[in-house]
Amino acid sequence: DLDNHWVRLTALGAIACGNGFYRLLFGVDPGQRVLYGLYQAGIWVPLAVIPLTFVGYQTEVMSPVLQFVLVMNGVGLYLATRLWRRREAGGGFMLIANLISMLGLLVLMLLILGYISGGLPSLYSLHIASLGTVLALYLAVGARYRGLLEERQQAQDGERQAQAEARRERAARDEQSGLFAMISHEIKTPLTMIDGAV
Numbered sequence: 001d002l003d004n005h006w007v008r009l010t011a012l013g014a015i016a017c018g019n020g021f022y023r024l025l026f027g028v029d030p031g032q033r034v035l036y037g038l039y040q041a042g043i044w045v046p047l048a049v050i051p052l053t054f055v056g057y058q059t060e061v062m063s064p065v066l067q068f069v070l071v072m073n074g075v076g077l078y079l080a081t082r083l084w085r086r087r088e089a090g091g092g093f094m095l096i097a098n099l100i101s102m103l104g105l106l107v108l109m110l111l112i113l114g115y116i117s118g119g120l121p122s123l124y125s126l127h128i129a130s131l132g133t134v135l136a137l138y139l140a141v142g143a144r145y146r147g148l149l150e151e152r153q154q155a156q157d158g159e160r161q162a163q164a165e166a167r168r169e170r171a172a173r174d175e176q177s178g179l180f181a182m183i184s185h186e187i188k189t190p191l192t193m194i195d196g197a198v
Helices: 002-026 033-048 050-054 058-085 091-113 120-197
Strands: none
Touching: 002 033, 002 050, 002 058, 002 120, 033 050, 033 058, 050 058, 058 091, 091 120
16 A cells, blocks of 8 residues: 555655646746746645645545646647747647647546546556657757857847947947048148238
């Protein structure tokens, strides 16, 4: 029975960490109050119910938590679709990861509800779905990281161009000031001679 507790403990911990990871990956910040609140609940609720699983309320706890995970997966699917439609880096991989995860969750729900038998194909399908999700997320994070590096490089290039432009403008102003000083001197010299002659 201790093994079952550890399985539930790690499952609830993984759900909490997964929600935190997806919140960061999707860039959900406190300014997006509803989404941020959903992801915060997805982090803290699974952690808060862990003690209840150790005192015999695992069925009562796991059923609503799994339903909430399904809802959060739907939210993630919406956000990933939005990223994909905007052509943001990693958006396609995140969409694939969410689709695979949704498929795995649906198989798990059908298994829990008794619509499919708990044989090896359903167990393997969950493992394959989990592996596919992890792989797709790995690719998504890599693509997002490369996208961020490219944005940073473009910003640095833009900054270098702005600095070079500022140096050119400064040199042009210095040259213009020198030219005006020389013209002023050249005009003063004949005026001084005329003034002296008068």
